[in-house]
Amino acid sequence: MANNFDLLRLVLSFSVFMAHWNILTVQNLSNKLFHLSHYGVDMFFIVSGFLIFWSYENNQNKKDFYIKRFFRIFPLYGILIVLQTLFFILYSNGTTTEIVKYFISNILFLNFLSYSVGDIFNHLEVNAINGSLWTLKNEIVFYLLVPLLYKLYKKYGYTLLVSLYILSVAYISIVDYLHIDRLLVQFPAQLRLFLSGIILYLLMNKLNNKSIGLIAIISFVLITLFYDESFFSYSIYPLLLALIVVYLVYFTKVIKISFDFSYSFYILHFPVIQLILYFNINPENPIISFVSIMTVILILSYFSEKYIEKKFIKIGKNIISRK
Secondary structure (H helix, E strand, O other), X not given: OOOOHHHHHHHHHHHHHHHXXXXXXXXXXXXXXXXXXXXXXXXXXXXXXXXXXXXXXXXXXXXXXXXXXXXXXXXXXXXXXXXXXXXXXXXXXXXXXXXXXXXXXXXXXXXXXXXXXXXXXXXXXOOOOOOOOHHHHHHHHHHHHHHHHHHHHHHHOHHHHHHHHHHHHHHHHHHHHOOOHHHHHOOOOOHHHHHHHHHHHHOHHHOOHHHHHHHHHHHHHHHHHHOOOHHHHHHHHHHHHHHHHHHHHHOOOOOOOOOOOHHHHHHHHHHHHHHHHHOOOOOOOHHHHHHHHHHHHHHHHHHHHHHHHHHHHHHHHHHHHOO
16 A cells, blocks of 8 residues: 655654754754654654564564664664774873774664763764664664564454553653653664554554544644643553554555655764764855755755665575565
8 A cells, every 4th residue: 555654754854854964063953853863753652653563473484583683783884883983082081992892782772871981972962873763772672572472362362462562651651750751762662663653553444534533633732732731641642643653654655756865864963963063064154054064965865865775685685586
């Protein structure tokens, strides 16, 4: 069925870039378009839940599933971590131990153990070379759990999904109550978002043009009004956001695009901004800064998708076909 998933992912990546550019370059622009990264990231998780569960249902061979996921995510990620580590070797005043710790932690998706090396970015707004990578460890954990989730779903149905959703809401609510902010972005807090995507995928055949538009509008209004309320944002918001995602993807005009460098754009934009700031080559004029940095990232993302992402995805497919 024709859909707008590729386009939506690009838009979400761009929304995250806009917010990070605003923060990292200390523009402090109040326009809401520069403050949508939290919605963008949450929608990414929902899209992953929808698409990955769909993918696994179509081919329940675990080896095939993990091979596809590995060659989709890790090659570009691994190359990026190596390049970031080389930067620290060349420019930071960190010890060998700190650099090794950074590399091992990040290559294993344990970014929270080492965001940076030494004090190299202390003079910038954020002391990290790539603050976008925290989402990937959540994705990896979810990928690892998908075969088990699918098996349990087939046995217990929606009872299993709803139970896990409630447990995820309980976890993030308790963590918030205890003011352990760093755990708010760790699994299983985001499980409720992945599950929202799965639930909407399973309910797709029950949605129709007559109702989904109105439901999406109501969802948008409720999110706008009550997002800052903790109970709402933890328990109800993910499902409402998932409804908006499904509406945008399936019930609006399909715009076909021949490229999808959203993944490259997402994981490359943060270090590009940080390096431009570190080497003090960011234009003072905000408009020139935004356009020039965005252009650099777009070019890098285009070639990254073409020569890294697509090449390794093809390798993964060839491995599966030769089995």
